[in-house]
Amino acid sequence: MTSALSIRDMVVTYDEFAALDHVSFDIGTGESFGIVGESGSGKSTLLRAISGLASFDQGTLSVAGRSYSGRKRDKEFYRTVQMVFQDPYGSLHPRQTVDRLLLEPLVIHGFTDIETRINRALDEVGLGSGFRFRYSHQLSGGQRQRIAIARALILEPKILLLDEPTSALDASIQAEILNLLEQARRDRNLTFVMVSHDLGVISHMCERLAVMKTGKVVETVPRKALENREFSAEYTRQLLVASEGFRRG
Amino acid sequence: MRMAKQVSKAPLLTVEDLRVTFPTRTGDVQAVRGVSFALGRERLGIVGESGSGKSQTGRAIMGLTPGHAKISARKLAFGDRDLLTMPARERRQLRGKQVAMILQDPKYSLNPVMTIGRQIVETLRTHERISTSAAKARALAMLEAVQISDPERVFSLYPHEVSGGMGQRAMIAMMLVCGPELLIADEPTSALDVTVQLEVLGILDKLVADRGMGLIFISHDLRLVSSFCDRVIVMYAGRIVEELPAANLSDAQHPYTRGLLNCLPTIGSDRHPLPVLDRKPEWAL
Numbered sequence: 001m002t003s004a005l006s007i008r009d010m011v012v013t014y015d016e017f018a019a020l021d022h023v024s025f026d027i028g029t030g031e032s033f034g035i036v037g038e039s040g041s042g043k044s045t046l047l048r049a050i051s052g053l054a055s056f057d058q059g060t061l062s063v064a065g066r067s068y069s070g071r072k073r074d075k076e077f078y079r080t081v082q083m084v085f086q087d088p089y090g091s092l093h094p095r096q097t098v099d100r101l102l103l104e105p106l107v108i109h110g111f112t113d114i115e116t117r118i119n120r121a122l123d124e125v126g127l128g129s130g131f132r133f134r135y136s137h138q139l140s141g142g143q144r145q146r147i148a149i150a151r152a153l154i155l156e157p158k159i160l161l162l163d164e165p166t167s168a169l170d171a172s173i174q175a176e177i178l179n180l181l182e183q184a185r186r187d188r189n190l191t192f193v194m195v196s197h198d199l200g201v202i203s204h205m206c207e208r209l210a211v212m213k214t215g216k217v218v219e220t221v222p223r224k225a226l227e228n229r230e231f232s233a234e235y236t237r238q239l240l241v242a243s244e245g246f247r248r249g
Numbered sequence: 250m251r252m253a254k255q256v257s258k259a260p261l262l263t264v265e266d267l268r269v270t271f272p273t274r275t276g277d278v279q280a281v282r283g284v285s286f287a288l289g290r291e292r293l294g295i296v297g298e299s300g301s302g303k304s305q306t307g308r309a310i311m312g313l314t315p316g317h318a319k320i321s322a323r324k325l326a327f328g329d330r331d332l333l334t335m336p337a338r339e340r341r342q343l344r345g346k347q348v349a350m351i352l353q354d355p356k357y358s359l360n361p362v363m364t365i366g367r368q369i370v371e372t373l374r375t376h377e378r379i380s381t382s383a384a385k386a387r388a389l390a391m392l393e394a395v396q397i398s399d400p401e402r403v404f405s406l407y408p409h410e411v412s413g414g415m416g417q418r419a420m421i422a423m424m425l426v427c428g429p430e431l432l433i434a435d436e437p438t439s440a441l442d443v444t445v446q447l448e449v450l451g452i453l454d455k456l457v458a459d460r461g462m463g464l465i466f467i468s469h470d471l472r473l474v475s476s477f478c479d480r481v482i483v484m485y486a487g488r489i490v491e492e493l494p495a496a497n498l499s500d501a502q503h504p505y506t507r508g509l510l511n512c513l514p515t516i517g518s519d520r521h522p523l524p525v526l527d528r529k530p531e532w533a534l
């Protein structure tokens with residue numbers, strides 16, 4: 001398997017604080033790689049550093065055989081890599097219509113069959129064309145997240161970075177989106193890097209997963225390890241117990 | 250033990266036939282279409298389809314509905330105080346102090362140009378006569394209570410400098426700092442990893458049990474709702490389609506609820522593609 005994404009010793013610091021502390025991994029072409037870990041452990045920072053939204057101070061990043069550093073990413077990069085943000089409120093401009101939001105990337109990258117693509121993208125995420133001229137502040141949380149996913153898929157990227165893509169969605173729409181993502185991955189041989197705190201979702205979607213804590217990857221295990229409870233980090237065990245629900249007292 | 254703190258016999262909150270309608274370019278959107286329930290000093294869960302009106306129900310109770318929307322209800326009361334006829338000023342005083350809502354979109358609702366700490370301090374000082382240093386101490390204690398491991402650092406950060414889960418907890422801290430009697434928590438823990446999630450729920454749980462707070466807990470997480478809440482309301486297309494004790498969620502009758510329960514991915518089950526709902530038009534009648 002050739003590597004789609006390779007990271008070596010990546011470091012991101014804010015003032016003195018190390019949000020990412022020497023993180024390394026390789027993700028194969030067509031692989032789906034999960035990331036779990038406690039809040040503030042650096043999961044979003046990692047995806048943001050890959051996509052050029054945060055600058056990394058040390059280490060190397062190579063995507064589809066090309067090396068990148070700092071924050072500079074060319075147009076070609078964004079044809080290859082798209083990101084769905086954890087916070088659909090922040091990532092979609094509230095005063096833009098859905099139509100504008102979907103149109104923009106198509107125009108930037110010089111697509112011509114715009115009508116067809118916008119309608120197909122809305123259809124794919126289960127929103128009818130009735131939503132096309134709504135402003136994003138007129139949508140519910142889940143509807144906004146689906147627009148964000150439509151926008152990422154519309155450019156037909158090779159690598160999708162997904163930051164909690166379904167945590168704002170109800171279970172039925174989550175299932176639809178997960179099926180849609182899997183289908184897209186099969187059809188187009190996409191590579192996924194997916195952050196989620198739902199171990200059920202990670203185990204459903206990913207072949208391998210990394211567990212992060214305080215800016216570091218503490219372990220990388222295959223999906224099977226979750227089922228068989230074969231992992232070494234204490235934090236992974238806590239995650240597994242906590243995913244069973246709330247216990248009073 | 251539930252404390253019998255209330256003086257009147259009225260429930261903490263009464264909602265009867267609540268409707269919220271948005272006029273848009275393409276016609277009216279009926280976001281909430283006749284929702285009724287009463288809330289005591291308990292944990293009431295609301296689950297339901299994305300877009301079914303859960304957040305708009307919460308916002309209407311808070312008085313945070315966008316101005317151009319139409320709101321109507323046969324009754325909307327906090328204790329025996331009528332929220333529909335209450336002057337705007339009184340409503341604002343109620344909000345933040347006695348009733349609070351943790352909004353679904355934390356980053357959107359935090360002020361981007363003010364540090365987290367300052368926002369919590371200002372909330373306190375709007376509602377209580379308290380010195381700046383005492384307010385700061387309370388704010389730090391509150392951040393610590395919501396499991397922020399480095400309260401001093403986070404106190405001085407701006408909203409864009411914190412992680413998703415930290416922003417959500419900052420919002421929770423801000424809403425709890427005045428000790429509300431009614432709290433509406435809209436997806437309060439969706440950005441939190443499960444271990445922190447349970448700790449935050451533990452805090453909310455204590456507030457209900459010890460202080461007799463009433464809690465409306467809006468969530469997509471069925472496992473969480475059924476293990477945490479007392480009762481659950483299920484919404485679909487602006488209406489309540491089913492209500493049941495939380496612990497019996499798995500006995501739900503409505504096909505929407507049953508479908509929801511069936512489409513959760515779990516560790517070890519290998520269902521590709523996941524089952525999805527076959528939504529029937531009659532569910533939305």
Ligand SMILES: Nc1ncnc2c1ncn2[C@@H]1O[C@H](COP(=O)(O)OP(=O)(O)OP(=O)(O)O)[C@@H](O)[C@H]1O
Nearest residue numbers: 014019039040041042043044045410411412413414
């Ligand atoms: N611009 C910034 N300035 C200062 N600190 C930052 C900045 N961005 C991120 N951080 C810090 O980096 C750490 C990691 O944040 P990150 O958003 O990557 O966490 P996360 O693992 O995605 O958490 P969550 O599960 O809560 O979303 C946090 O402590 C955060 O405060």
Ligand SMILES: Nc1ncnc2c1ncn2[C@@H]1O[C@H](COP(=O)(O)OP(=O)(O)OP(=O)(O)O)[C@@H](O)[C@H]1O
Nearest residue numbers: 138139140141142271280299300301302303304305
């Ligand atoms: N300003 C607005 N203008 C028009 N329609 C709106 C507006 N705000 C919300 N809506 C619509 O009202 C309906 C209910 O929205 P609400 O935010 O209450 O859904 P929700 O149940 O909280 O969904 P989610 O689980 O996705 O957060 C949605 O269909 C939404 O598109």
Ligand SMILES: [Mg+2]
Nearest residue numbers: 044086412413
């Ligand atoms: Mg994050």
Ligand SMILES: [Mg+2]
Nearest residue numbers: 140141304353
């Ligand atoms: Mg909502």
